[in-house]
Amino acid sequence: MLFNSFHFLVFFIVVTSLYFAVPHNKRWLLLLISSCYFYMALVPIYIFILGFTIVIDYFAGIFIENAVGQRRKLFLIFSLVANIGVLAIFKYYNFINENFSFLLQGFGLTNPIPYLSLLLPIGLSFHTFQAMSYTIEVYRGNQKAERHFGIYSLYVMFYPQLVAGPIERPQNLLHQFREKFDFDYDRVTSGLRLMLWGLFKKVVIADRLAIVVDTVYNNPEQYNSLSLIIATVFFTFQIFCDFSGYSDMAIGAARIMGFKLMTNFDKPYQSKSVQEFWTRWHISLSSWFRDYLYITLGGNRVTIPRWYLNIFIVFLVSGLWHGANWTFIVWGALHGFYLIFAIVTKNFRERVNKLFHLNKLPLISVFTTFVLIAFAWIFFRAKSIASANYIISRMFTGIPDLINNLKGHQRVIQDLGLKEGGLLLSLILILFLETVHYVQIKKNISEVFTQQPVYIRWVVYYGLVLAILVLGVFEDRQFIYFQF
Amino acid sequence: MRKFLFKSILFLSPIFVLSFMLQPFIDDGLKQSNCSPNFIEWNDIFQSKINADLIIQGNSRVRNHISPKYLDSVLKLNSYNLGIDAYPFHMQYYRFLIYLQHNKKPKYIIQATDFSTLTRRTELFGYDQFIPFLDDKLIREAVIKYDGLDYRDFYIPLYKYLRNQELALAAFKAKKGHNIPYNGNYKGFQAVDRKWNTTFHTLIKKNPDGFVNEIDTTALRLFDTFIIYCLKEGIQLVFVNTPIYYEANKMHVNQHCIDSIYLSYSQKYKIPFLDYSNDSICLDTLNFFSGTHLNSIGVNKFNNQFAEDLKKIIH
Numbered sequence: 001m002l003f004n005s006f007h008f009l010v011f012f013i014v015v016t017s018l019y020f021a022v023p024h025n026k027r028w029l030l031l032l033i034s035s036c037y038f039y040m041a042l043v044p045i046y047i048f049i050l051g052f053t054i055v056i057d058y059f060a061g062i063f064i065e066n067a068v069g070q071r072r073k074l075f076l077i078f079s080l081v082a083n084i085g086v087l088a089i090f091k092y093y094n095f096i097n098e099n100f101s102f103l104l105q106g107f108g109l110t111n112p113i114p115y116l117s118l119l120l121p122i123g124l125s126f127h128t129f130q131a132m133s134y135t136i137e138v139y140r141g142n143q144k145a146e147r148h149f150g151i152y153s154l155y156v157m158f159y160p161q162l163v164a165g166p167i168e169r170p171q172n173l174l175h176q177f178r179e180k181f182d183f184d185y186d187r188v189t190s191g192l193r194l195m196l197w198g199l200f201k202k203v204v205i206a207d208r209l210a211i212v213v214d215t216v217y218n219n220p221e222q223y224n225s226l227s228l229i230i231a232t233v234f235f236t237f238q239i240f241c242d243f244s245g246y247s248d249m250a251i252g253a254a255r256i257m258g259f260k261l262m263t264n265f266d267k268p269y270q271s272k273s274v275q276e277f278w279t280r281w282h283i284s285l286s287s288w289f290r291d292y293l294y295i296t297l298g299g300n301r302v303t304i305p306r307w308y309l310n311i312f313i314v315f316l317v318s319g320l321w322h323g324a325n326w327t328f329i330v331w332g333a334l335h336g337f338y339l340i341f342a343i344v345t346k347n348f349r350e351r352v353n354k355l356f357h358l359n360k361l362p363l364i365s366v367f368t369t370f371v372l373i374a375f376a377w378i379f380f381r382a383k384s385i386a387s388a389n390y391i392i393s394r395m396f397t398g399i400p401d402l403i404n405n406l407k408g409h410q411r412v413i414q415d416l417g418l419k420e421g422g423l424l425l426s427l428i429l430i431l432f433l434e435t436v437h438y439v440q441i442k443k444n445i446s447e448v449f450t451q452q453p454v455y456i457r458w459v460v461y462y463g464l465v466l467a468i469l470v471l472g473v474f475e476d477r478q479f480i481y482f483q484f
Numbered sequence: 485m486r487k488f489l490f491k492s493i494l495f496l497s498p499i500f501v502l503s504f505m506l507q508p509f510i511d512d513g514l515k516q517s518n519c520s521p522n523f524i525e526w527n528d529i530f531q532s533k534i535n536a537d538l539i540i541q542g543n544s545r546v547r548n549h550i551s552p553k554y555l556d557s558v559l560k561l562n563s564y565n566l567g568i569d570a571y572p573f574h575m576q577y578y579r580f581l582i583y584l585q586h587n588k589k590p591k592y593i594i595q596a597t598d599f600s601t602l603t604r605r606t607e608l609f610g611y612d613q614f615i616p617f618l619d620d621k622l623i624r625e626a627v628i629k630y631d632g633l634d635y636r637d638f639y640i641p642l643y644k645y646l647r648n649q650e651l652a653l654a655a656f657k658a659k660k661g662h663n664i665p666y667n668g669n670y671k672g673f674q675a676v677d678r679k680w681n682t683t684f685h686t687l688i689k690k691n692p693d694g695f696v697n698e699i700d701t702t703a704l705r706l707f708d709t710f711i712i713y714c715l716k717e718g719i720q721l722v723f724v725n726t727p728i729y730y731e732a733n734k735m736h737v738n739q740h741c742i743d744s745i746y747l748s749y750s751q752k753y754k755i756p757f758l759d760y761s762n763d764s765i766c767l768d769t770l771n772f773f774s775g776t777h778l779n780s781i782g783v784n785k786f787n788n789q790f791a792e793d794l795k796k797i798i799h
Contacts, residue, residue, distance in 0.1 A: 006636055006643070020485070183485045419650065458495065465499065474646045 001041040003249045004203050004474075011038065012253060015159075019257050024180045028154055031177075031257075035159035039122075042163075046121040049086060050157065056082045057131045058152045061138045061145035072139060079135040083128045090120050095324030123163030125321055129288055131156050134170045136292055143170045151177050158259075160250040164243070164481040166264040166284035173259070181258020190446075191256035193461075198248025200464050205429045206241035207473035208418075209234040212426065215417035217381055220391050225398025227414045228391050230423075235381045236374045237430050240268065242480045243282070267437040272365035274338040274372055285321070289314050308343070312336040322380070327388060331379040338372055425471070503641035510645060513655030514616040521669045522613035529566075529579070530617065532586045536564035538798075539583065540672075541576050542596025542726075544569040548777050549726040550594065551787050552671040558791035559798060561592075565672030570609035573601050573703045577710055578626035585622065589717060592798060595710075597723040597746040597757070599736040602707060604700035608632025612651055615644050677780045678773035684732065687775065694735040697742060704745075711753060722797055723750055723757040727765040727786055732775030756797045760786065 001007045015034045022030050040047050060079035064072050088096075094115050101111035134155065137143035146152040155174050161167075216223050216231035223231070244265040251261045268280040278286045297310040312333070319332020342349075353359050375392075382388035405412050416423065439445055449457065515527045528534050538561050540550045547567030555563045568579055580593075608614075608630035617623045618638050627633050637644035645652040657663065669675075714721045723746055733739065743759075750757040763786075765771050771782030778786060 006640075183488070185485075185488050188488060461495070469642070469646065470649060472646065 032154045035157040038159040042122045054153050064138050065145040076139045087128050092324045126165045129167050160253040166262045188256050191252040194252030195249045198245040201241040202245035203472035206238050209238040212416040228395050308340045327379045334376040507641040510655040511616040513659040517654045517658035518663050519654040534564050535588045537561040538563035538592040539590045540565045540594040542567045546596040551673045554787035554791045572603045577706045582622050592720045594722050599697050602699045602703045680769040684775040694737040721755045725759040725761045727760045728776045729772050730766045
């Protein structure tokens with residue numbers, strides 16, 4: 001069920017109320033049953049796939065801990081193969097098969113391997129990675145194997161973060177299921193505040209911007225340069241608001257019950273470099289890749305060419321994690337290229353910054369980073385590489401037409417699917433969002449806000465609720481990251 | 485926890501109270517608004533403004549094809565077109581029941597009997613037309629059978645406007661007197677002044693085997709109930725199968741089965757059946773804007789003939 005649905009609202013109220021009503025030692029059971037219900041509300045039969053990987057990893061964890069020497073590694077490999085295998089079948093099988101067909105066609109051969117018509121289980125990439133982090137940490141000795149099957153199952157299935165993260169670590173989450181959390185007024189209101197903000201970002205900003213993005217990106221040939229640029233910028237904010245909105249709701253829902261989930265987004269578009277961007281965007285995933293892939297490959301403790309290769313591999317895999325399409329791989333590769341380029345040109349850029357005192361103008365770095373990120377998002381959103389290439393070329397080649405139209409006092413802003421005033425409203429919302437982020441850099445808004453008198457806080461709450469009711473787009477749009 | 489519950493109730497109460505107060509206000513505004521002819525027609529039904537001697541029932545084919553202006557001038561009656569776009573008999577029947585609840589019983593009913601009348605529709609088409617009237621039991625009973633609106637729209641205040649904020653805006657504008665000019669239909673009739681479009685030929689290519697229109701047993705049962713009611717109340721029924729383009733007619737492969745149902749009712753209950761599906765109007769695309777709908781040229785030709793044919797039956 002979607003977080004922005006009535007069904008979830010009822011579910012959340014019932015589960016949270018029951019959570020505080022049941023004895024502490026039964027809470028894990030309530031949460032596990034609720035999480036099963038939550039997952040099965042999407043596609044019921046896929047609970048068996050989740051169950052399969054839970055059973056494998058539960059026993060793998062115990063066997064790894066009990067075993068010695070090479071057997072420990074064997075059990076880990078078995079667990080990782082099982083998890084990646086499930087992911088590969090459901091997510092990548094047809095993609096691999098398609099490319100295999102293409103390769104064979106080059107030799108005049110046909111592919112005998114059939115395609116499978118499988119629906120991707122919701123959140124597969126997320127809970128698979130979370131499960132893998134468990135067995136890896138047990139192997140590394142950083143986490144004791146969980147003996148309680150129910151608690152381990154809950155670690156994988158905990159409903160607030162089951163379908164789109166944050167991808168948690170066992171050291172952070174597992175022990176929390178045994179702790180007793182009493183009802184705490186400040187913690188609960190803080191969680192509700194975060195959920196309200198997350199819902200605002202999703203239904204007011206993300207889903208509104210999605211109207212323009214879908215209109216333009218579904219038929220880019222019909223749109224001029226300006227429309228393509230607007231749609232790209234809008235997508236940049238749509239994906240942020242959609243994903244961070246979901247994360248906020250997940251973290252807020254967990255916080256209400258007492259659970260601390262990791263922060264997943266930290267004002268990413270205020271980053272002054274692409275490297276900084278990756279410490280602020282989808283933090284749980286980027287830290288997962290850093291800890292389990294990048295460091296395993298050797299990180300930066302290798303020769304320089306190998307270091308660059310490690311970075312590139314991590315981002316290629318990250319791209320692939322997002323989806324079985326070359327567009328995601330190109331997106332990942334672009335980011336890998338950005339980082340490598342930044343490292344290679346670091347000294348040169350520092351000299352230029354010093355020469356022109358650019359350090360005193362952080363806005364230039366923020367803007368440049370934003371442009372680079374937005375450019376990469378074109379590949380993330382486009383249906384195909386060809387479509388992305390068309391969009392990029394049209395953005396630039398269409399500029400002379402735009403200028404001519406402006407000179408001829410002709411209309412340059414096309415119908416982008418929004419109602420009257422919709423474009424202006426969207427821009428105001430983006431400006432509002434980034435203003436909040438900018439202020440958050442200077443001050444802890446949360447702390448300042450909670451210190452305000454109740455009437456000011458309630459005015460803000462009512463304002464957000466009113467904005468959601470009046471400006472919210474309620475068209476059953478799924479969260480973007482649910483498809484991963 | 486008590487502090488939290490108390491503050492929650494305090495916070496949420498104004499929202500609920502305002503929602504309960506706003507909903508009838510918005511519903512009322514929407515009923516007054518001209519943003520769709522559907523609201524005006526439903527409003528006329530509920531406000532007993534019709535009270536016609538002759539009503540015409542059917543879907544969009546009736547709505548676009550049969551003009552009360554022609555009928556009124558030839559038959560010297562007050563007629564009204566109750567046709568409702570996209571719906572087979574189930575919704576037509578409910579519209580009729582609601583009409584009866586608020587208006588005087590008609591003397592005559594022209595009932596469209598075409599390939600889709602006795603089929604079943606799952607999706608609620610043009611659901612916004614029902615939104616301000618969801619407080620009516622018959623409307624709720626009708627729409628719940630379709631996918632589109634459900635108990636949340638019926639019972640949670642303002643929930644139905646969450647997906648339809650522009651309707652709420654239109655309602656507020658209407659309440660403030662800023663209504664858009666009424667550009668509506670004459671007594672439910674909606675003329676379409678368009679030329680033949682070629683998408684029909686694409687439809688033929690995509691569906692070389694044609695369509696089988698499955699008869700819905702609920703629709704058949706309601707049709708039966710409707711006929712018996714009309715007979716009991718002394719309402720004269722006339723079945724009409726308005727013209728459709730002859731190639732579109734060929735696509736409905738079980739049309740003869742469907743026609744035999746209407747024919748059997750016609751013979752059993754002595755109901756006149758005017759079937760124009762093989763009329764000369766059907767042969768020329770000049771008369772149509774789509775495979776199944778007449779344009780204004782076709783409507784003129786058809787209504788001239790239909791009014792005269794009806795005159796022989798009614799008088």
